[in-house]
């Protein structure tokens with residue numbers, strides 16, 4: 001926590017895949033290239049994020065170009081923002097600003113292995129969402145119960161959950177993930193471990209939108225987990241960030 005553990009100049013990044021989108025050098029370049037709302041840039045500045053880290057510089061353009069991504073980057077290098085920024089940029093206007101009939105329901109789902117990690121991701125979301133009426137839900141027994149109501153569900157934009165909590169909600173039959181366009185597995189080495197794999201597959205199956213963008217983020221990805229991840233994705237790009245010796 002605190003500062004990202006290295007600046008871009010001390011990170012070595014390799015990206016492999018078909019037609020890999022070019023990395024950006026600054027958040028401003030990102031805004032210009034992808035026409036991202038200025039409010040998001042303001043919120044980045046307000047959060048003290050001056051320059052993108054390596055995984056952000058490479059990963060954000062890839063996700064904004066609707067590609068699937070396997071991102072491997074050390075702890076503390078800003079992986080969270082790498083997937084949240086594209087989610088906020090591509091969701092468009094907050095759904096709660098329109099009337100309830102026009103709510104589109106959950107469009108981004110972030111899964112993390114523990115409640116504590118989900119909580120940290122939720123906090124990062126709140127920083128980026130400042131001043132805009134996004135509905136971001138940290139999934140728990142209580143919020144799941146609230147979202148069993150369809151009208152409430154339609155007003156939610158982003159859900160952050162552990163696999164177990166999400167599977168429980170799916171089995172209750174009250175949660176609809178058919179409009180999810182962005183699915184992120186954080187700490188993917190754990191998420192693709194036998195402990196969670198069946199739950200993950202069940203959740204992916206419930207995300208029935210025709211072209212769900214899938215992204216996995218991890219500090220390490222053992223060969224077996226990586227094979228499973230690559231099989232889940234379509235034409236993925238693999239980005240690996242290594243810290244150079246200082």
Ligand code: ADP
Pocket residue numbers: 001002003004048049050051052053056073074075076077078079080081
């Ligand atoms: P990871 O998931 O890779 O371990 P996090 O996403 O938790 O890393 O980020 C680690 C810390 O770095 C957090 O405190 C976060 O707020 C901060 N951070 C992320 N991106 C930047 C940036 N571009 N500039 C400065 N700080 C950043």
Ligand code: MG
Pocket residue numbers: 079080186187
């Ligand atoms: Mg992380």
